[in-house]
Amino acid sequence: MxxxxxxxxxxxxxxxxxxxxxxxxxxxxxxxxxxxxxxxxxxxxxxxxxxxxxxxxxxxxxxxxxxxxxxxxxxxxxxxxxxxxxxxxxxxxxxxxxxxxxxxxxxxxxxxxxxxxxxxxxxxxxxxxxxxxxxxxxxxxxxxxxxxxxxxxxxxxxxxxxxxxxxxxxxxxxxxxxxxxxxxxxxxxxxxxxxxxxxxxxxxxxxxxxxxxxxxxxxxxxxxxxxxxxxxxxxxxxxxxxxxxxxxxxxxxSGDLISTRFLAFGMVGSAGVAVHLTALHALLSRGLPFAAAQTAAMFTAMAFNYSLNNAFTYRDLRRRGWHFLTGFGLFAALCSFGVVAGVGVSSLLYTNPSRWWVAGLAAAAVGTAWNYVTNSAITWRPR
Ligand SMILES: Nc1nc2c(ncn2[C@@H]2O[C@H](COP(=O)(O)OP(=O)(O)O)[C@@H](O)[C@H]2O)c(=O)[nH]1
Ligand SMILES: [Mg+2]
Known part of the structure; x- marks a missing residue:
């Protein structure tokens, strides 16, 4: 009725x-x-x-x-x-x-x-x-x-x-x-x-x-x-x-093309590059073999990026205690795929040695976009 x-x-x-x-x-x-x-x-x-x-x-x-x-x-x-x-x-x-x-x-x-x-x-x-x-x-x-x-x-x-x-x-x-x-x-x-x-x-x-x-x-x-x-x-x-x-x-x-979160993620990522290079330089100058120094520098940068993103970029969805640790595992795994995706795209684009920077920038863009999208959907998904 x-x-x-x-x-x-x-x-x-x-x-x-x-x-x-x-x-x-x-x-x-x-x-x-x-x-x-x-x-x-x-x-x-x-x-x-x-x-x-x-x-x-x-x-x-x-x-x-x-x-x-x-x-x-x-x-x-x-x-x-x-x-x-x-x-x-x-x-x-x-x-x-x-x-x-x-x-x-x-x-x-x-x-x-x-x-x-x-x-x-x-x-x-x-x-x-x-x-x-x-x-x-x-x-x-x-x-x-x-x-x-x-x-x-x-x-x-x-x-x-x-x-x-x-x-x-x-x-x-x-x-x-x-x-x-x-x-x-x-x-x-x-x-x-x-x-x-x-x-x-x-x-x-x-x-x-x-x-x-x-x-x-x-x-x-x-x-x-x-x-x-x-x-x-x-x-x-x-x-x-x-x-x-x-x-x-x-x-x-920017008409909502660039979100606040993406911007923060990108800024943390850029700071992470600096951390990576500083750590790599420091470890190499102590005589570590390149592969070991590179691996250690990569993990240092990832830990730095993860902590900063957790504290600032995703502060409203911050992972704490045990979840902080499991989140780092997710972040590291997803970012590793990001490296693979970035390298794949840059090798496709690397046809002319004098334009190496185009391939480099494309790799950074693809890697960042991948990391941002997947980590937003998985590591810091709204609970
Ligand atoms: N729910 C909620 N309220 C908040 C948060 N941050 C601030 N507030 C409230 O928002 C209002 C304005 O915050 P306030 O700290 O007074 O900002 P100010 O007046 O600009 O110094 C107050 O009623 C706060 O209690 C928040 O993260 N969540
Ligand atoms: Mg007030």
Whole structure:
């Protein structure tokens, strides 16, 4: 029996005594990524209750298995407030991926992302909501750098300059007119995110930039806010975030041809070549026979590449403990095939001795592509 014949929501049959839940989903889903924010979540929910008194809202905390018991704190609040939900992610890291997962887990027609550390001014949410609901924009960004907005209370001089530089880079590379493409505080119509979700990077910090770059026809408005100081806990922004950010810019500027991960993999590979040559030189100068020196240098470079890739390139899928060791076995085996494939291609191309470098470059490209594709699919496959 369907809705047309029963006049009730799909699947429910009152004649059979089914209960019909008539409460629809919220009008606004707020996604809050958290990593060790136990001391902040209760206060944030209290502030949301006050700021959103006239809106049907829900909040989804997406926690990357914080060690400080953040998820337990969220569940305590959820036990008394049905609008509070929790997602606990295990063995995964990454702000962008957490935000995306939270958005995709929710159903409200309008979604927002904000930090869990009280640095984002929740009193701006209702104004943002009115703009999106009223059709004034597809997305509203709460911006730190408009006339009345400020970041004075929260950032050190170095971070302010770094953030401004990153903003300029984003603006010129992506040709985005927005003032604060680095903001982590925004709201959008659900369809906007749904449409581009499969293409968004799950690594890194900057999901907003990624959504904006992937949705050229979107109508955006910015409203100012004061970026407040962190009350409890510590910032998780580290130097890797800067590297990931540059990777994201290059990925977007190349129309997603070059992914952040591939770029990192390539950079680690280039550093590995230097390690290989240094080790080879050192071992040869100690009088080791060439074959032995070459084998030892190769393993040193592989161990170096594997460890660096595990720590940075695939930091969100990092292998630990016993899995670290088995992963090295996989990596070494796959890369050995990469050498064979590279040598095969270069011998096919090596027809003219004066163009030796063409064959050499082709070997490096084929080897790198093989290593990247197979190791992404096997050694660091998403678990
Ligand atoms: N789920 C999840 N949340 C994160 C991660 N890194 C940071 N966060 C959260 O993202 C928000 C912004 O991070 P924060 O360290 O305050 O960045 P900052 O304000 O730029 O210094 C906070 O709510 C953090 O708890 C992560 O890897 N996973
Ligand atoms: Mg913060």
């Amino acid at each position: 369907n809705q047309a014949t029963t006049g009730t929501p799909l699947g429910a049959n009152p004649a059979r005594g089914d209960a019909v839940a008539m409460r629809g989903c919220a009008e606004l889903s707020i996604v809050v990524p958290t990593l060790n924010e136990r001391a902040n979540v209760g206060l944030l929910v209290a502030r949301l209750r006050e700021a959103l008194a006239r809106i049907e809202w829900e909040v989804v905390f997406v926690d990357d298995d914080s060690k400080d018991g953040t998820i337990a704190a969220v569940r305590d609040i959820a036990a008394i407030d049905y609008r509070v939900r929790a997602i606990r992610r295990i063995a995964r890291r990454g702000l962008a991926g957490a935000c995306l997962e939270g958005i995709l887990s929710s159903s409200a027609p309008i979604v927002a992302v904000m930090d869990g550390d009280l640095q984002h001014d929740e009193t701006r949410l209702s104004a943002m909501f009115e703009i999106v609901r009223g059709g004034g924009a597809d997305m509203v960004i709460a911006s730190r750098y408009q006339e009345d907005g400020s970041a004075d209370g929260a950032m050190t001089q170095l971070r302010t300059s770094g953030s401004r530089l990153a903003t300029r880079l984003a603006q010129s590379l992506l040709k985005t007119p927005i003032h604060d493409p680095m903001s982590g505080f925004f709201m959008a119509r659900r369809e906007i995110v749904d449409a581009v979700a499969p293409r968004l990077s799950r690594q890194g910090f900057k999901i907003l930039l990624d959504i904006v770059a992937s949705s050229p026809a979107m109508r955006i408005k910015e409203i100012p806010y004061a970026f407040g100081p962190r009350l409890h806990g510590q910032s998780k922004l580290d130097s890797m975030v800067v590297a990931e950010y540059i990777g994201l810019l290059i990925a977007k500027a």
